[in-house]
Amino acid sequence: MYKIVRRRELNPTVTQLEIEAPLVAKKAQPGQFIILRVDEDGERIPLTVAGTNPEEGTVKIIFQIVGGTTNLLNHKMEGDSLHDFVGPLGVATHIEGLKKVCIVGGGVGCAIAMPIAQALHAQGCHVTSIIGFRSQDLLILEDEFKACSDTLHVMTDDGSYGRHGNVTVPLKEMLEAGETFDEVITIGPLIMMKFVVLTCKPFNVPCTVSMNPIMIDGTGMCGGCRLTLNQDGKKVTKFACVDGPDFNGYEVDFDEAMSRGRMYADFERHAYEETCNLFNK
Amino acid sequence: MAIDPKKHEMPTQAPEVRAHNFKEVALGYSAETAVAEAARCLNCKNQPCVQGCPVNVHIPEFIAKIKTGDFEGAYQEISLSSSLPAVCGRVCPQESQCESKCTLGIKFEPVGIGRLERFVADYHNENCKEAPVAPAPNGHRVAIVGSGPSGLTCAGDLAKKGYKVSVFEALHTAGGVLVYGIPEFRLPKAIVAKEVEGLKALGVDVEPNVVIGKTLTIDELFEEGYEAVFVGSGAGLPNFMNIPGEAYKGVYSANEFLTRSNLMKAYQDSPITPIMKGGKVAVVGGGNVAMDAARTALRLGAEHVYIVYRRSMEELPARKEEVEHAIEEGIDFQLLNNPVEILGYNNPENPRDPMNGFVTGMKCIKMELGEPDAKGRRRPMPIEGSEFVLDVDTVVMAIGTSPNPLIKATTKGLEVNNHGGIIVNENGLTSRENVYAGGDAVTGAATVISAMGAGKVAAKAIDEALSAK
Ligand SMILES: Cc1cc2nc3c(=O)[nH]c(=O)nc-3n(C[C@H](O)[C@H](O)[C@H](O)COP(=O)(O)OP(=O)(O)OC[C@H]3O[C@@H](n4cnc5c(N)ncnc54)[C@H](O)[C@@H]3O)c2cc1C
Ligand SMILES: Cc1cc2nc3c(=O)[nH]c(=O)nc-3n(C[C@H](O)[C@H](O)[C@H](O)COP(=O)(O)OP(=O)(O)OC[C@H]3O[C@@H](n4cnc5c(N)ncnc54)[C@H](O)[C@@H]3O)c2cc1C
Ligand code: SF4
Numbered sequence A: 001m002y003k004i005v006r007r008r009e010l011n012p013t014v015t016q017l018e019i020e021a022p023l024v025a026k027k028a029q030p031g032q033f034i035i036l037r038v039d040e041d042g043e044r045i046p047l048t049v050a051g052t053n054p055e056e057g058t059v060k061i062i063f064q065i066v067g068g069t070t071n072l073l074n075h076k077m078e079g080d081s082l083h084d085f086v087g088p089l090g091v092a093t094h095i096e097g098l099k100k101v102c103i104v105g106g107g108v109g110c111a112i113a114m115p116i117a118q119a120l121h122a123q124g125c126h127v128t129s130i131i132g133f134r135s136q137d138l139l140i141l142e143d144e145f146k147a148c149s150d151t152l153h154v155m156t157d158d159g160s161y162g163r164h165g166n167v168t169v170p171l172k173e174m175l176e177a178g179e180t181f182d183e184v185i186t187i188g189p190l191i192m193m194k195f196v197v198l199t200c201k202p203f204n205v206p207c208t209v210s211m212n213p214i215m216i217d218g219t220g221m222c223g224g225c226r227l228t229l230n231q232d233g234k235k236v237t238k239f240a241c242v243d244g245p246d247f248n249g250y251e252v253d254f255d256e257a258m259s260r261g262r263m264y265a266d267f268e269r270h271a272y273e274e275t276c277n278l279f280n281k
Numbered sequence B: 001m002a003i004d005p006k007k008h009e010m011p012t013q014a015p016e017v018r019a020h021n022f023k024e025v026a027l028g029y030s031a032e033t034a035v036a037e038a039a040r041c042l043n044c045k046n047q048p049c050v051q052g053c054p055v056n057v058h059i060p061e062f063i064a065k066i067k068t069g070d071f072e073g074a075y076q077e078i079s080l081s082s083s084l085p086a087v088c089g090r091v092c093p094q095e096s097q098c099e100s101k102c103t104l105g106i107k108f109e110p111v112g113i114g115r116l117e118r119f120v121a122d123y124h125n126e127n128c129k130e131a132p133v134a135p136a137p138n139g140h141r142v143a144i145v146g147s148g149p150s151g152l153t154c155a156g157d158l159a160k161k162g163y164k165v166s167v168f169e170a171l172h173t174a175g176g177v178l179v180y181g182i183p184e185f186r187l188p189k190a191i192v193a194k195e196v197e198g199l200k201a202l203g204v205d206v207e208p209n210v211v212i213g214k215t216l217t218i219d220e221l222f223e224e225g226y227e228a229v230f231v232g233s234g235a236g237l238p239n240f241m242n243i244p245g246e247a248y249k250g251v252y253s254a255n256e257f258l259t260r261s262n263l264m265k266a267y268q269d270s271p272i273t274p275i276m277k278g279g280k281v282a283v284v285g286g287g288n289v290a291m292d293a294a295r296t297a298l299r300l301g302a303e304h305v306y307i308v309y310r311r312s313m314e315e316l317p318a319r320k321e322e323v324e325h326a327i328e329e330g331i332d333f334q335l336l337n338n339p340v341e342i343l344g345y346n347n348p349e350n351p352r353d354p355m356n357g358f359v360t361g362m363k364c365i366k367m368e369l370g371e372p373d374a375k376g377r378r379r380p381m382p383i384e385g386s387e388f389v390l391d392v393d394t395v396v397m398a399i400g401t402s403p404n405p406l407i408k409a410t411t412k413g414l415e416v417n418n419h420g421g422i423i424v425n426e427n428g429l430t431s432r433e434n435v436y437a438g439g440d441a442v443t444g445a446a447t448v449i450s451a452m453g454a455g456k457v458a459a460k461a462i463d464e465a466l467s468a469k
């Protein structure tokens, strides 16, 4: 069992937990993730490691309540325990040698991007961050990003906070103004990452995306997390849990990934309503 | 007394009943039937059956004990060579192993060795309540990677000798393929759980949720004081055919389909982990994995289930009994067929149509068997212009696996062959000092009994190496 040491609500739909998992805390690198089960017989869901405290033996996760299992997780309080917590999984984000990077995060994707921005900052890299949200009440981690970015752009879709517009607006302006980056690293909804890649393309900036397909084991056993890359005109199948979650954005077949991500949409809506009913009783 | 030419039948649930539940299909022998079946054994001097068993179970001896009604004695006799008789009695491909060599088989049906083994093991599990006692510790520590049959066997053999053993398992439940792959209706999970409990009673630590190579590396295990490591990490990543349409929604690997159903319990009425239920299902492949996926799909409520296999009935690599059971249950065998494309729904007028991207069919081409290849297997060749479309909504690919590179990539000096299998010598020792390996991680997908055998061999070698220290 893995104990919840601290719990903090970042906004009405996003919660941060710190969990006792000393082995994971010792090992996890930015970009890696864990898989947890809330209860016995629960679903296995992947969440990114948002930070670690190796001395204390704790791992930070930040999650958005989108369905049944994240809803269940959100009802666990400090002192409660999670049944399973395994990691760190996946390949850490490649940051060695990067001197000037633009991080583009969208929504809860900002939680996944944050430890990467922090690690880049810590190695002396020049970090420009663009974080975007639908509206002000969904804003998270602004202070954390301020602390690790040389420049920070906060965007909201409805203009209720920061600048009005989506994350590609400042990115495009910078690139058009002749700004250069060793790499653009983007994490967020698939559709957002797809447009970030399209924005980067005319400028030939390397662009890394963090993919989050539906997973089960996370160890390369089931093949459920597969996605298709176009490498030199050839289609190549990769498994996000062992080969990723980071991929070269120019190679990823986003349309396919978006379609596959909706495979269980009906089922999920149902499961969500059921857990909501459970907690409303 | 004349010998009964036929094996005693093992009672099963009726096909039309069992096709809709996940309870065990075969019900096992009664004591009377077991004794009667044992009476068919000729107790041959040269014991050909023993040669057919990969771990050389003392077959005539245990059968002789059944004849006299000494079922517990029979169990002890099997235990000398096998640690998972309740499992192997159920899942060994006896027709190509022990029973294939049985003298009786020359003229009649062979002795039902597997069924007898199962009976004896079930008898023991039901009647013997004595918990194993942990022996006095000998002060040595061994780490096992993976809790499949190879890892569990290696752990058990060492624990019985007083070693302090820790089993590290990546998933949340121990048992490997026995829990996530082979379905309940063929191997009840309670049997596997009992084996694991037995190990714990011997003092073995079973640590779930630890991925070796990620959470801890093999080198770190040595730093922590383990003196030897056994790697039994299994067969690895599922293969796909690399045909168009494999990314459509409704295309699964057999590992994913079976894991969702078995390990994640998606077979329950209101499961927490989703799976596609119902509709028409095509399973591609002809091994045990394909049979299990097809019969699971049927039990999940499919209207119609096809097995699509590119060779003919004779070449089907699955256990004979599973093929027979599948036919009885109404699985539709589309033999000498090979998929060439998976078709999906696409509504160009409405990109938000929720049916977009779901499977609507699988295009296959008919095959014929050509000249035998080097291994004597006749090569299937496509018949030009014979394409047709099977109307299905779910496709399950059961066409094998490729080794998971995780452990090799994180363990310096661990050599693998060009298929990615870990290279070992006859004692299971790898190219790294004190690192042993066995089971599917070495051989590629094989059998429970051979994985178990490899665990035993390595345990013996580890004991010899460490006790000489
Ligand atoms: C490597 C990886 C890292 C991730 N890191 C984080 C993280 O740090 N914080 C976070 O909030 N979420 C993260 N996710 C997504 C998270 O796993 C899903 O939100 C979660 O599984 C949803 O479970 P549920 O039962 O609550 O919702 P479900 O009922 O399963 O789904 C509800 C909605 O979420 C969508 N969804 C389902 N699974 C995923 C998925 N894997 N990725 C994206 N959307 C999904 C569904 O299409 C549906 O619209 C990550 C996913 C992956 C693969
Ligand atoms: C669906 C199906 C049906 C089958 N039917 C039969 C049958 O009827 N008869 C028969 O004889 N054989 C059958 N087999 C084959 C048989 O199950 C395997 O050959 C056998 O289980 C191999 O045992 P193993 O110990 O090598 O590995 P596995 O049983 O594969 O176990 C390996 C374990 O190691 C874990 N692991 C992997 N990597 C790591 C890591 N890095 N760190 C920690 N843990 C790790 C895995 O999660 C897994 O639990 C079947 C296989 C399948 C998939
Ligand atoms: S272990 Fe398998 S092969 Fe050996 S005797 Fe038993 S059933 Fe036959």
Ligand code: SF4
Residues within 6 Å of the ligand: B040, B041, B042, B043, B044, B047, B048, B049, B050, B059, B060, B101, B102, B103, B104, B111, B113
């Ligand atoms: S070969 Fe057959 S008949 Fe002879 S001892 Fe073995 S099981 Fe009995």
Ligand code: FES
Residues within 6 Å of the ligand: A214, A215, A216, A217, A218, A219, A220, A221, A222, A223, A224, A225, A226, A239, A240, A241, A242
């Ligand atoms: S989640 Fe199963 S292979 Fe990646």
